[in-house]
Amino acid sequence: MRFSVKGKGQVRLSLKTSDVDEAEIRAKREHLRYQLRAEDGHLATSKPFHTVAQEYADSIAGQIKLGLKKDYRAQQDPQIINRYLIPFFGKDRIDSISESRIQQFIQWRYGYWISGPGQAVEKVEYLRNGRRLFYKPRHIVPKANTVRGNCAVLSNVFKFAAAKDYVRSADIPRMVLPKVKPNPRPSFSLEEVHQLLDAAIARLADHTIPRRQQLERMVLYCYINIACFSGLRPVELHNLNWQHIGKFAAQKSLPNAQRDLVIHAFGKTAPRNVVPMEQAGTAFDFLWDAFEEINGRAPRPEDPIFINFKGERLRSVKRSLNALLEASSLKTHDFGGARVAYSFRHFYISQQLLANVDVFQVAQNAGTSVEMVQKYYARLGPEAFKKELRARWRTDAEKRRDEEGNE
Structure with a gap:
């Protein structure tokens, strides 16, 4: 059909039907709709x-x-x-x-x-x-x-x-979007992280492999260490430059306990400052030394922290991490879920909650909300509370004896 709307020019539309009666109904409806839009001050041309x-x-x-x-x-x-x-x-x-x-x-x-x-x-x-x-x-x-x-x-x-x-x-039509079920990635226990880091160190001691492979394994060890003790997302780790570690060069000669490192993280959410645990300090030292070995100079502020053997920014640790997880028999969780780089973030948040760190403070440092922490990260299994769940049950008589003994 073709018609004109005053002040808006000519409109051509396909009515998408071969039925004459239906076409007439659609034509009247479209013509009225365009007239109303024109009266509202909107363009009639679609x-x-x-x-x-x-x-x-x-x-x-x-x-x-x-x-x-x-x-x-x-x-x-x-x-x-x-x-x-x-x-x-x-x-x-x-x-x-x-x-x-x-x-x-x-x-x-x-x-x-x-x-x-x-x-x-x-x-x-x-x-x-x-x-x-x-x-x-x-x-x-x-x-x-x-x-x-x-x-x-x-x-x-x-x-x-x-x-x-x-x-x-x-x-604008309403969108009824598919619902997403919470699907937290499997985490690690503290013992499993120690097992994984020990395996990473043991693989570094293999002097039969090329130096290139040794460097890759060392970077992976540092990646795991920093991820576990900062809670950074994988994308935030890969985005890091040396300028994002506040005053690192000035504090490099200090022991970890005397450092006050702050990471300026950015990636999925708005930029934020992250306070890592002191265990992450040594990993930054190793990465600094590796950069000097690969590039023949000290890192500049704009240089990436995680690099490959060519000195380029590291984009993924998926292959090397999977190899280490498989070698350590830690690739899958007890319930069958596959562990990935994001699992270290879950480990960090879970361990902070177990250590009774305030959930709001944990959420702030991790760049998420209290609601998201409770929804995705706070699903700690009963084995995390063994001592509390194996409390001593006492009869009233036993309680009275205990109270009398304390007087």
Whole structure:
């Protein structure tokens, strides 16, 4: 159909039906809707979703410069838009997408890699530092958190459309998102962490391996040590530069007990200062010395703390950590869950709670909320309270005898 709206120009729409009676009903409804929007002062011209989504993607770089979005959005959001959102919503008008349409998208997204367009995809191309790379996708059903993340990008597209007056804020459809069940990663006991660190040290003593491998094992030992005694997230550890360890160079010659190290952490949440335990101090010493050996000079403030044998920032310890966990028979928890780098953060928070550190102070240092600590980290098994659970039960007569004996 084609019609004109006074002061807004001509509008062309597809009614998407071959039934004449149904087409007439839809035409009247669309014409009335456009007239009402024009009277409200909104643009009567409607844009297809793919156009609006691309405009939003093009705007991300500018929003990052203004500090309105985090850097990772520049890569993540366009990938989600081009792989999932545009293929599904495509030519749908941005102001015609309904709540039921979004629910259809959510179901489609769950099946994308197993029964949808992704089932035939064998490799996915991406760019890193200007280089074209590929990875083999996993043909599995995504987790609820992943789908929620995709919907968050969809929500950002709608907010952008409202700001551009492509859709009224009141017309943005409600999103009923999939619920995420709490799934805390398995932690370690204090004895298990000591076992793991002892195994890491023992592997360092193997002089039959190349120096490169020795350095990698030493960095892994330090990574575990700092993670366990600071509670930093993996991304926060990988982001660390020497300038983020307050006054480390000035305190390097001091014993750990006399140091007052503060880590300026950033990554998932807003930047914050973290107070590590003194056990982490020696690991920083080792990493400083390793940097000097690899690069032939002392670290500069802007240099990364965790580096590989080439002196480049370390991006992952997954492979080396898995090898150490397997060698130590600690890869899986008693209940079968696989331990990962994030498990050290759970260990730190759990141990602080067991040591009766105030939960608010623990949450502040860990960059999370008291609610999240209670929901994900405070699930300590009964074995953590053996002494309390094996309390001595006394009869009234025994209580009286004990009281008389104390007089």
